Each structure stands twice: as C-alpha cells, then as structure tokens.
Amino acid sequence: MELSALVRLTTGITLLACVLAVAGLHSYASGRARRQALVDRLAATGQTHYAGRRRHFPGLDRRLRRTRLGRALELRLAATGLDVTPGEFTACLAVAVAGLWLIGQAALAPFFGPLAGLLGIWAAVQFLAWQRQKRIERFINQLPELARILANATQAGLALRTAIGMAAEELEAPAGEELGKVANQLAVGASMDDALGELADRLPSRELVVLVTTLVLSNRAGGQVVSALRNLTETLEERKETRREVRTQLSQVNMTSYAVPVLGVGSLFLMNGVKDGALERMTGSPAGQIAVLVAFGLYTVGFVLIRRLSRIDV
Incomplete structure (x- = not known):
C-alpha cells in the first residue's frame, strides 16, 4: 500500500514538472517571438539607433552594456550619430591599439610600443568628441x-x-x-x-x-x-x-594646436632615420625614458593650453 502511494506521488510530481517545463518553454518561445517582432517593427520604421545592417560582436556588445563604462560609451556613440555599436567600437579600438603598439615598437623602439597604444586610445576619444561636436x-x-x-x-x-x-x-x-x-x-x-x-x-x-x-x-x-x-x-x-x-578667425590657431604634437612625433622618426637605433639606445636607460615622457608631457600641455586659450564661447 505504501509502495503504491509512493509510485502515485512520484508519477504526479513528474507529470507536474513536465507540465511546468512545457509551460515555461511556451512562455519563453512566445516572449522571444514578441521581442523579435518588436525589433523588426522598430527596424522597419527606423526607430532604432542600430537598425539597417547585421551587427558584429553581439556577445561583447551585451557584456559591455551591462557595465557603466559600456553604457557611457553607448550614449557617446548615440550623440555622435555613428552607426556603430559599443561592441564594434571596442573591438576596432583593440585592433587599432594593438597595431599601433606593434608599429611603434618596430619602427622606433620597444619603449614606444605602449606609448603608441595610449596614443591610439587618446585619438579614439578625440575622434568621438570631434564627431559629437x-x-x-x-x-x-x-x-x-x-x-x-x-x-x-x-x-x-x-x-x-x-x-x-x-x-x-x-x-x-x-x-x-x-x-x-x-x-x-x-x-x-x-x-x-x-x-x-x-x-x-x-x-x-x-x-x-x-x-x-x-x-x-x-x-x-x-x-x-x-x-x-x-x-x-x-x-x-x-x-x-x-x-x-x-x-x-580661429582656424589657424586650431591647426597650430594639432601641428605641435605632430611635429614632436615627426622629430622622433627623423631622429631615428638619421641614425638607425638612436631611439632604442636613448630609451635603454631610465634617464632617457624619463626625458621622453617629459617631452611628451610638455607637448600635451602645449596642445591643451593652445586649445584652451583659443576657445571663445559665443
């Protein structure tokens, strides 16, 4: 008698679990279908910011949107009007930084690899600010x-x-x-x-x-x-x-602000071209590395000061 009751109880629990599983799958499928229909309708009417083409790096994009930095990047991209998702921008930025790192390390000296990568990140931030402006x-x-x-x-x-x-x-x-x-x-x-x-x-x-x-x-x-x-x-x-x-009136001043750091970077290539391996020997010691960092810092300060002094709020 006890065995028969246990069998009936087990059978009932199994049937209930099967019914709940079927109901859950049906609810998930219907919700996913409604979401896709909403996305398709918004894409057809042009009411989504990322409508019109197949998106790349969806997994990276979803992970970025969960972070505060990713949400801030999404707002910045929306303000620029660029048809790029945060995942796509981050992937392109990572490839560009890696490429600049390798180019700086191979063309100048190993010390300039990280500096070239940081320069790529700064250029990307400035590009977004320029597009937004x-x-x-x-x-x-x-x-x-x-x-x-x-x-x-x-x-x-x-x-x-x-x-x-x-x-x-x-x-x-x-x-x-x-x-x-x-x-x-x-x-x-x-x-x-x-x-x-x-x-x-x-x-x-x-x-x-x-x-x-x-x-x-x-x-x-x-x-x-x-x-x-x-x-x-x-x-x-x-x-x-x-x-x-x-x-x-300020166009010439703005061009000067960009010409100052370009001349500094160009002088490095000129120095390395005149005497091959000069930069590698110079940055091989702590004193040379500090001198290069100070020089880059001064160029940055000059760029910021020229931009700040030439800014006129109308």
Whole structure:
C-alpha cells in the first residue's frame, strides 16, 4: 500500500514538472517571438539607433552594456550619430591599439610600443568628441529653421507635440533624427520636459538650451509661444553668423594646436632615420625614458593650453 502511494506521488510530481517545463518553454518561445517582432517593427520604421545592417560582436556588445563604462560609451556613440555599436567600437579600438603598439615598437623602439597604444586610445576619444561636436554644430545651424517651423505650426493652431513631429519629418539629419526620438518618446507617454531634457543632454549647447527652455515654459504656463519663437529665430540667426566668423578667425590657431604634437612625433622618426637605433639606445636607460615622457608631457600641455586659450564661447 505504501509502495503504491509512493509510485502515485512520484508519477504526479513528474507529470507536474513536465507540465511546468512545457509551460515555461511556451512562455519563453512566445516572449522571444514578441521581442523579435518588436525589433523588426522598430527596424522597419527606423526607430532604432542600430537598425539597417547585421551587427558584429553581439556577445561583447551585451557584456559591455551591462557595465557603466559600456553604457557611457553607448550614449557617446548615440550623440555622435555613428552607426556603430559599443561592441564594434571596442573591438576596432583593440585592433587599432594593438597595431599601433606593434608599429611603434618596430619602427622606433620597444619603449614606444605602449606609448603608441595610449596614443591610439587618446585619438579614439578625440575622434568621438570631434564627431559629437560636429553633430552639435550641424544641429545648431538647423535651430533657426527648427524654430521657424515650430512657430508656423503653432500659429496655425497645432499642438506643440504635433509641431515637433512635423519638424522631425521636414528637417534633415541630425535635427530630424533627434526630433524623431523626441516625438517617439512623447508618443509612448513621456512628458515634454523629460523628452526635451534628454535632447538637451545628448546635444548640449546654449542655443538648444534656450530653445528647450522656451518650449518647456510655454508648454507649462502657456503664453505667446509664437512671438517667443519668432524672436528666438532672429537671435539664433545672428548667433549662427557670429559663430561662423569666430570659427573662421580661429582656424589657424586650431591647426597650430594639432601641428605641435605632430611635429614632436615627426622629430622622433627623423631622429631615428638619421641614425638607425638612436631611439632604442636613448630609451635603454631610465634617464632617457624619463626625458621622453617629459617631452611628451610638455607637448600635451602645449596642445591643451593652445586649445584652451583659443576657445571663445559665443
């Protein structure tokens, strides 16, 4: 009797485990199918940042997104507008650093291998900053037209949310893409303050902050948003011309800041070309290594000082 009860209990537990396993597999498969359908739908409408091609290094990309550094890198890449995932960028950076390490070690001396690798990392960071600044400049140049479209739309009686969606369709990148993100956030229930605040965080500039503040205050308290936008359009046009003049005047100074470290690195190749093995003998002692590090530090300080002194905030 006890054996029969034990058999029935074991059979019942086994059947229950099988039923739960089947239910779990069905839930997992349906969830995965819904996720893939959502990804395909967003990719078809262009609402994902990484839509349009097959991505490489997905495992590395997933691991990076779990870290704080990976999330910061993803935000930086999104601000640049580059169609690159954090995993792809990290893999390319690792290959470039390894290549520069080997080139510096073979062409100059073993001591310059790590320095060349660090130079590659610095160049990658500067490239992202340059791409981000270029995108910000392009967005700033589109702000007068954006303010004009919003003013015309609101004067015609359209709501601010509708006006933003209309501007996203009419303007080219990057303003069209960024406003499309704002319109998508508003469509899923985000507040106007949060959506525009994220836009200002992605592309920080004084002009955009003024425009965002005007829109947020008008959305909160109402008021003459049309006249405010038209006055803002004239101001943005004047600031656009002023920024262009300042950038033209400082172009020679900016080129000088980049020429200083290039001359320093070029002198190393010149020295090694005049007398083969000179750099290897020089960096073979601690005093020579310290002298090279001090020289690189002075070139870096010169670059930073020239860039800092030539910076004019308009």
